[in-house]
Amino acid sequence: MNKIAKYNCIENLKKEGNPIIIVTLVEEAEAVLNSCRELGINVTAFCDSESRKTKDKFCGLDVVHTPALKKHYPDARFIIANPNIKDCSRQLSELGYDEIYSSLEILEKYDVNKHTHKWPVPYMAQKITVAKSTHSSYFDEKKTFLRSIDIMITTKCSMNCANCCNLMQFYVDAKNTDEKIIEAVDTLSSNVDYIGEFRIIGGEPLMNKDWWKIINNILEKDSNRKILVYTNGTICPKDEHLESFKGKNVNFYITDYGKLSKNVEKMEEGLKRYGIGYMRKPADNWVDCSNVRQHKRSVARLKQVFKECCAKTYYTLLNGRLYTCPFIANAANLKALPDNKADYVDLFSEKKENLKNRIRRLVNMDAFFPACDFCDGRPNDPTTAKEYAGKGFIKAAIQAPGKLPFKEYK
Ligand code: SF4
Ligand code: SF4
Numbered sequence: 081m082n083k084i085a086k087y088n089c090i091e092n093l094k095k096e097g098n099p100i101i102i103v104t105l106v107e108e109a110e111a112v113l114n115s116c117r118e119l120g121i122n123v124t125a126f127c128d129s130e131s132r133k134t135k136d137k138f139c140g141l142d143v144v145h146t147p148a149l150k151k152h153y154p155d156a157r158f159i160i161a162n163p164n165i166k167d168c169s170r171q172l173s174e175l176g177y178d179e180i181y182s183s184l185e186i187l188e189k190y191d192v193n194k195h196t197h198k199w200p201v202p203y204m205a206q207k208i209t210v211a212k213s214t215h216s217s218y219f220d221e222k223k224t225f226l227r228s229i230d231i232m233i234t235t236k237c238s239m240n241c242a243n244c245c246n247l248m249q250f251y252v253d254a255k256n257t258d259e260k261i262i263e264a265v266d267t268l269s270s271n272v273d274y275i276g277e278f279r280i281i282g283g284e285p286l287m288n289k290d291w292w293k294i295i296n297n298i299l300e301k302d303s304n305r306k307i308l309v310y311t312n313g314t315i316c317p318k319d320e321h322l323e324s325f326k327g328k329n330v331n332f333y334i335t336d337y338g339k340l341s342k343n344v345e346k347m348e349e350g351l352k353r354y355g356i357g358y359m360r361k362p363a364d365n366w367v368d369c370s371n372v373r374q375h376k377r378s379v380a381r382l383k384q385v386f387k388e389c390c391a392k393t394y395y396t397l398l399n400g401r402l403y404t405c406p407f408i409a410n411a412a413n414l415k416a417l418p419d420n421k422a423d424y425v426d427l428f429s430e431k432k433e434n435l436k437n438r439i440r441r442l443v444n445m446d447a448f449f450p451a452c453d454f455c456d457g458r459p460n461d462p463t464t465a466k467e468y469a470g471k472g473f474i475k476a477a478i479q480a481p482g483k484l485p486f487k488e489y490k
Pocket of ligand 2: 390
């Protein structure tokens with residue numbers, strides 16, 4: 081099939097011509113800009129689908145809201161930094177552009193150690209490796225490739241955010257999910273061609289006392305695996321646990337909720353002490369997507385909600401099942417929607433000979449899942465989304481006084 085985005089770009093982009101725009105403000109975008117400057121490619125601006133990200137300059141350049149690109153740049157050349165090259169290139173093509181390139185060739189020889197970045201070197205190095213693999217897989221349709229897998233090791237959280245998009249606010253009986261995690265990870269790994277990043281999540285993953293053992297077990301099977309631990313900075317990891325990650329591909333992503341993240345400083349000190357890469361980011365506002373309710377949308381509307389969704393490749397492993405996003409994973413786990421086998425792949429009960437195909441079909445879904453009808457939608461920008469039923473931008477991490485009720489399907 082003809083790809084919208086092209087691989088060969090350096091020689092084209094070095095020539096005088098239409099303005100050059102780097103697509104989306106992902107962390108990797110800074111590396112793409114650095115590399116362009118090194119190669120003699122003159123970048124004009126960045127663009128991003130989230131309007132709130134376009135207010136300030138990024139690395140000294142303007143950031144244009146993607147839906148408004150044509151107004152500012154009727155003709156332009158694009159370099160996609162975002163790992164989700166498929167969605168980005170489709171969006172640009174629908175806007176009427178055709179000079180769209182992957183950043184793969186540009187990042188091919190990029191040396192992360194030779195440049196300064198907003199984020200620590202080990203974290204950037206991992207991001208760039210994953211982005212390069214994701215773009216490679218875009219050009220190789222025969223392979224089943226997961227940019228990342230969210231491994232839910234607990235549904236317990238040390239916070240109780242009323243609008244948690246992973247639906248923790250509904251778990252009355254939250255528990256660890258570690259019993260067969262390693263077996264599930266291995267079954268998944270042996271039935272796909274590549275997994276870019278193994279993201280350890282919850283709830284709050286450090287609520288599971290064995291969190292560090294799980295990580296080490298995942299790495300024991302394959303030390304090339306890349307781990308990213310998503311934490312809210314409320315629990316300080318023990319020194320001996322951090323020490324066990326020394327020299328391994330383990331990075332942390334800390335969401336800083338201000339006063340609520342009461343151990344964030346200590347966590348940061350510990351990570352620095354053991355040379356573990358991390359990113360600490362303030363929570364910002366959220367796009368509300370925390371409701372589970374049926375919308376009875378038409379097929380066309382379901383396709384639209386899925387098309388606009390920014391979470392549809394946040395593949396999630398929960399209790400031996402592979403889902404396409406954390407919303408479906410947790411709504412199904414809570415029984416907050418009717419059980420539908422089209423929404424997931426059960427890694428333990430699916431026939432071995434069918435597994436590869438079932439996973440491939442789930443990963444490459446282009447239309448929608450039945451569960452999407454129970455979701456308000458999760459667009460990058462709720463102000464421009466055509467099919468979205470949530471509250472829009474909301475304050476992050478408002479704490480609920482207790483667990484919230486929901487309709488259960490028996
Ligand atoms: S959003 Fe809040 S409740 Fe949900 S996992 Fe993060 S900290 Fe926990
Ligand atoms: S249920 Fe569908 S629309 Fe909602 S987050 Fe998941 S993939 Fe996106």
